[in-house]
Structures are given as C-alpha cells and as structure tokens.
Amino acid sequence: MQEKSPILAKNQGFIVAVQNNDTQVLKNLYVTNYPKIEILVLKNNGSKDQAKDIYQDAFLAVWQNIKQNKFVPKSESSINGYLYTIAKNKWLDVLRSQGYKKTIVASQLNHFEIKDEENNNIDDDILKDKRLEDVMLAFKNLGQACKSLLRKFYFEKKSMNLIAEELALDSASTRNKKYRCMQKLREIALKNN
Known part of the structure; x- marks a missing residue:
C-alpha cells in the first residue's frame, strides 16, 4: 500500500x-x-x-x-x-x-476586469460604449454554433473543459472558438452602431 x-x-x-x-x-x-x-x-x-x-x-x-x-x-x-x-x-x-x-449604462463599465476561470481578463470592449441591450441584440444575430458556445460559458456557467467535452473538441480549440465568437459578436455590435 x-x-x-x-x-x-x-x-x-x-x-x-x-x-x-x-x-x-x-x-x-x-x-x-x-x-x-x-x-x-x-x-x-x-x-x-x-x-x-x-x-x-x-x-x-x-x-x-x-x-x-x-x-x-x-x-x-x-x-x-x-x-x-x-x-x-x-x-x-x-x-x-x-x-x-x-x-x-454599459459605458460606465469601461474598467470591467472580471477574470475568467483561467484568470485571463475578459476583454469586453463592446461594453465600453454600448448598452447591454445592444450586445444582446448582436448576440441574437450570431450564428447558432457561437450562440450555443457563448450561452454555455456565460449563461450556463459551464467550464471550458466541459464545453470542450460536449463539443468533442480539445480545450485549446474550444478556447479559440470562444475567442472567435466574441470577435464576431464585437463586429456585429459595432456594425449595428
């Protein structure tokens, strides 16, 4: 033993x-x-x-x-x-x-420094000049795959490892996909302005 x-x-x-x-x-x-x-x-x-x-x-x-x-x-x-x-x-x-x-008003949140599970700063530039409602509107215009991933992470509060498992991807790919989805969300939100 x-x-x-x-x-x-x-x-x-x-x-x-x-x-x-x-x-x-x-x-x-x-x-x-x-x-x-x-x-x-x-x-x-x-x-x-x-x-x-x-x-x-x-x-x-x-x-x-x-x-x-x-x-x-x-x-x-x-x-x-x-x-x-x-x-x-x-x-x-x-x-x-x-x-x-x-x-x-989201512009009051310009120093939003909440850290995610890997202790990286969440870089939410969208929140600097927009109301949260604008972000949610942009979210509705995202593709289904991105909506699903972001919903699991931000609203269902699932870990990136669990999401990776559910998507049958490795953790690095899932993080990259989340990053690309956030970039797309920013693009849509800024375009709607």
Whole structure:
C-alpha cells in the first residue's frame, strides 16, 4: 500500500475540516478570500454591501457543495478558485439582471476586469460604449454554433473543459472558438452602431 504524500494528506485534512464545520478553518477561508471579491465587485460598479451579500451567498454555496460532495476540491487553492468563480458568476448575474440593466449604462463599465476561470481578463470592449441591450441584440444575430458556445460559458456557467467535452473538441480549440465568437459578436455590435 502506498503512503500518501504530506501535501495530499494536508489537503485532505483541510477538506475534511471544511466538511466537519471546523470553525477556525472556515473563518480562515472566509477572511482570506473576501478581499478579492470585494475588489471584484467594487471595480465593477458595486458597493461594499453588495460585495458582502455576493460573498456570503458564494461562500455558503461552496461550503454546501463541499459538504454534499458536489465539489471535491483537490487543494485549498482549488477551493479559493471555485469560491472566486461562484462569486464572479453571482455578480455577473446581478449585472445581467433586468433591473440593473435599466440603471447602469454599459459605458460606465469601461474598467470591467472580471477574470475568467483561467484568470485571463475578459476583454469586453463592446461594453465600453454600448448598452447591454445592444450586445444582446448582436448576440441574437450570431450564428447558432457561437450562440450555443457563448450561452454555455456565460449563461450556463459551464467550464471550458466541459464545453470542450460536449463539443468533442480539445480545450485549446474550444478556447479559440470562444475567442472567435466574441470577435464576431464585437463586429456585429459595432456594425449595428
């Protein structure tokens, strides 16, 4: 029988501590990750109160998913990334919500720096001078393949690896396809202006 590496044993200990509601581990996880989420929300037209609400929702979702084995993290850093992704998606949901669209002009979002799962900045130049409704109109004029891919990534919040699997492509090809679809979306949106 093979012995576990010290790193693997430490990570499993951390995960078990989260599953067993270890107050100190949960508090440390909460305190360590909150500043990143606050920065994300504040840089994208949010308030500190909104950041706290989004973070609490995301933290509870992550905690419940780990407890119910819906998410089995390989390390503490994968929990941190998962927490950031959930908080980011929850904030994007707020930004996409109908009530929010009516009050925020997309040109106010010119420093939109939400990072995707690979920690690359999403380069959404369209949002600089257009309202979100214009982007959605352009989205309707995209080809079916691009609409499907972008819908899976941005609205269904599927990972690029899962989308690649569904499309029977490798990850690099799927990322390239997503990039080309975003370029096409930009072209359509700018043409409609």
